[in-house]
Amino acid sequence: MWDTLPDAARSIVKELIIHGPQSRTALAKTLHLSTGSLTRLTKPLVDAGLLVERDVVHDPVNGRPTRPLDVAAAEHRFLGLKLTADRIHAVITGLRAEVIAAKDEPIDDHDPEAVCRQARRLLDELTGAPVVGAGVTIGGNGRAATQVGGELLVDAPYLGWHQVELRPLMERALGVPCAVTNDVAALAHQHHWFGPGRGLRDFALVTIGAGIGYALIQHDHLVAAAEADLGMFGHLVLDPGGPPCPEGHRGCPTAYLASRSVEMAAGLALRREVGYDEVMRLAASGERSCRTLVRESGRALGRLIALVATISLVKTVILAGEGVELARVAKDDLDAALTEHRRGLPGSVEVVIEDDDFREWARGGAVVAIQSFVTGSD
Ligand SMILES: [Zn+2]
Incomplete structure (x- = not known):
């Protein structure tokens, strides 16, 4: 049944998954369908157990008692x-x-x-x-x-x-x-349907970790990109006088933000092996060399976000990945650099920092x- 489903029925399921249970009249209005078509489209989905009817509430559209439709979320794994x-x-x-x-x-x-x-x-x-x-x-x-x-x-x-x-x-x-x-x-895709990107037609995602990742959602769709092009994002030069990266050039996001780069720079300053999480803890607690290093990386990240927002014209940049703690520790420097590279206009880009849950x-x-x-x- 599912393979032959009309697009309109798929839109109903998508709307319910992303935005939660809704009355038939509200759904019909959102999706520009008549209530008759909506009922005809949803009946086989209810019969098949993909959609369920919730308890009676008063319809926000016409005030009548109604049973909102929902997806059977936990039953589909x-x-x-x-x-x-x-x-x-x-x-x-x-x-x-x-x-x-x-x-x-x-x-x-x-x-x-x-x-x-x-x-x-x-x-x-x-x-x-x-x-x-x-x-x-x-x-x-x-x-x-x-x-x-x-x-x-x-x-x-x-x-x-x-x-x-x-x-x-x-x-x-x-x-x-x-x-x-x-x-x-x-x-x-996850942030677009289920995270801080829900309801946004345009946003960018930057990930910080072993590598630096980038993805762009525009007009509700992921911009398709070749892997080779995505790989260039981490080596875009932010400051030609910056620290070196493993590929031999200077001042790219990889040099400032990749876990291994941060660990190596901190290791040189502290004259011992040090892990990424410890560098963040030391920087947060005010240890001088780690604090200086992380602040510099935070400024580079602010500049990177300014570039992303200015060129792609998005108003929201989501930061995620296992190294995202850096953005929290150096938030003031990130914000200052972001404002500086947006013609001094504060708050012109919303930066959302996600959890670093692997x-x-x-x-x-x-x-x-x-x-x-x-x-x-x-
Ligand atoms: Zn590089």
């Missing part, structure tokens, strides 16, 4: 996976990307088929109930998944993978449809699976 160089992160979510169960563990064996078997084992451990679909996200430093002849071939050098046809392998192992996506793109990356995979289910696209 999705698997989200994120693969890093050494770990596999898995979450089970409902139809609104609410996390029902989560687990991460080391990757036993980097062979693609072995990783798919491990994903299947995690799925069976996390839920006894069947899942509707799955989504895998892969990324880190703008690395690659390329579309060739219709099938997505995954290049993931950190896993030792070159041109792996991951989707069919994963679908065989899991027994459900599986989407394979760049991790930053998946996170942008599960969010796997949740992005589940969101892509939910979106393919709802919109009927791959």
Whole structure:
């Protein structure tokens, strides 16, 4: 039934997932449908158990008692996976990307088929109930998944993978449809439907962590980009007199913000090995060399956000990723640099700093699976 569903019915499901339960009259108004068409379109979805009727309330449109429609969110489960160089992160979510169960563990064996078997084992451990679909996200430093002849071939050098046809392998192992996506793109989709980007037609996402990621939502759609182009974002020169990055040029976001760059610069100053989280703690507590370093990185981030907003014309920039604590510790410097590079106009860009929960990356995979289910696209 789901495969042959008309687009109007898909729009109803999407509206209910993103904006919550609504009366039939409110839904009809939002989607420019007659109440007759709405009833005709929703009946098979209610019969199939995808939509449910909630308890009687008074309709905000006409004041009559009504039973709002909602999606049966918890009854439809999705698997989200994120693969890093050494770990596999898995979450089970409902139809609104609410996390029902989560687990991460080391990757036993980097062979693609072995990783798919491990994903299947995690799925069976996390839920006894069947899942509707799955989504895998892969990324880190703008690395690659390329579309060739219709099938997505995954290049993931950190896993030792070159041109792996991951989707069919994963679908065989899991027994459900599986989407394979760049991790930053998946996170942008997640924020668009379920995060601070909900209801926004345009926003940018910048992720800070092992690498620097970028995604742009414009007119309600993710701007498609080649991996190679996305990889350039982390090496856009912000200050030619800035610190060096591993690729040998100076003052790029990678040099200022990537976890390893921050750790190395702090290590030189402190004359010992130091982890990223400790650098942030030391900077927050006022230790001089870490504080100076993190403040400089915060100013670079402010300048980067100003560039993103000015060129793409978005009014909201969301910051996420496991290194996002830097934006909180150096918030004053970030704001000052952002204002300075926006012609001195304070508050011209809203900066939203997200939690640095690593599960969010796997949740992005589940969101892509939910979106393919709802919109009927791959
Ligand atoms: Zn660079």
